[in-house]
Amino acid sequence: MPARSATVEESLVLPAGVSDFDRFRRWTWEPSFPERGRIDYLAGTIEVDLSPEDLYAHGMVKTAMTARLYSLLVDSGRGCLFSDSTRIVSPAARLSVEPDIVAVLWDSLRQERIREIPGAKQREDRFIELEGAPDLVVEIVSDSSERKDLKRLPSLYAAAGIPELWIADCRGAEVAFAVHVFGPKGYERQSTDVEGWRLSPLLGRRVRLVRWRNELNRWVYDLESRA
Numbered sequence: 001m002p003a004r005s006a007t008v009e010e011s012l013v014l015p016a017g018v019s020d021f022d023r024f025r026r027w028t029w030e031p032s033f034p035e036r037g038r039i040d041y042l043a044g045t046i047e048v049d050l051s052p053e054d055l056y057a058h059g060m061v062k063t064a065m066t067a068r069l070y071s072l073l074v075d076s077g078r079g080c081l082f083s084d085s086t087r088i089v090s091p092a093a094r095l096s097v098e099p100d101i102v103a104v105l106w107d108s109l110r111q112e113r114i115r116e117i118p119g120a121k122q123r124e125d126r127f128i129e130l131e132g133a134p135d136l137v138v139e140i141v142s143d144s145s146e147r148k149d150l151k152r153l154p155s156l157y158a159a160a161g162i163p164e165l166w167i168a169d170c171r172g173a174e175v176a177f178a179v180h181v182f183g184p185k186g187y188e189r190q191s192t193d194v195e196g197w198r199l200s201p202l203l204g205r206r207v208r209l210v211r212w213r214n215e216l217n218r219w220v221y222d223l224e225s226r227a
Contacts, residue, residue: 024041039098137166140168140169154187168209
């Protein structure tokens with residue numbers, strides 16, 4: 001039976017054959033690839049999330065973490081930082097995803113632990129994806145991504161050899177924030193002290209995610225760090 005395309009909701013059509021990793025990867029390079037939503041390839045499974053982003057349990061968290069990581073990594077000259085719609089690809093893990101936040105050290109690019117992949121037009125300094133293992137991936141859990149972020153992605157990020165994985169979940173009464181470090185047995189969760197600090201080997205600092213209510217009773221976040 002010939003391969004057929006599949007429709008996910010009314011606005012998104014998956015082309016025939018994209019269950020194959022290489023075909024999916026080529027599809028992400030094409031102009032027809034959707035600009036809206038998050039579409040990930042997870043070792044043979046395509047996961048599509050077209051849900052709107054929660055403003056205060058997701059969007060604000062991502063903004064605060066990006067701002068602090070930018071000052072720690074980019075302003076210090078150690079590397080670069082990406083947020084939203086930055087695709088990382090690992091052929092070894094059969095993984096193609098767009099995490100909430102991605103950090104890459106300049107040393108990792110120099111040593112080719114990760115490569116910048118140019119677009120079809122091969123323009124200088126114009127790239128469309130990162131192949132290999134970025135130094136840090138951050139995922140912020142939402143209602144629609146809970147199983148993927150907490151169950152499926154960690155093992156695939158480990159298979160890709162990503163040194164650090166941070167997972168934040170701010171939907172509940174308390175902030176859940178974990179730093180996972182890749183080791184011989186996969187990811188190991190860093191211990192947390194009584195004040196909520198845990199060590200990030202990438203940063204060489206302790207970090208914690210905090211929040212409070214402002215005068216409009218809206219959540220405000222900060223990624224605090226200390227030596």
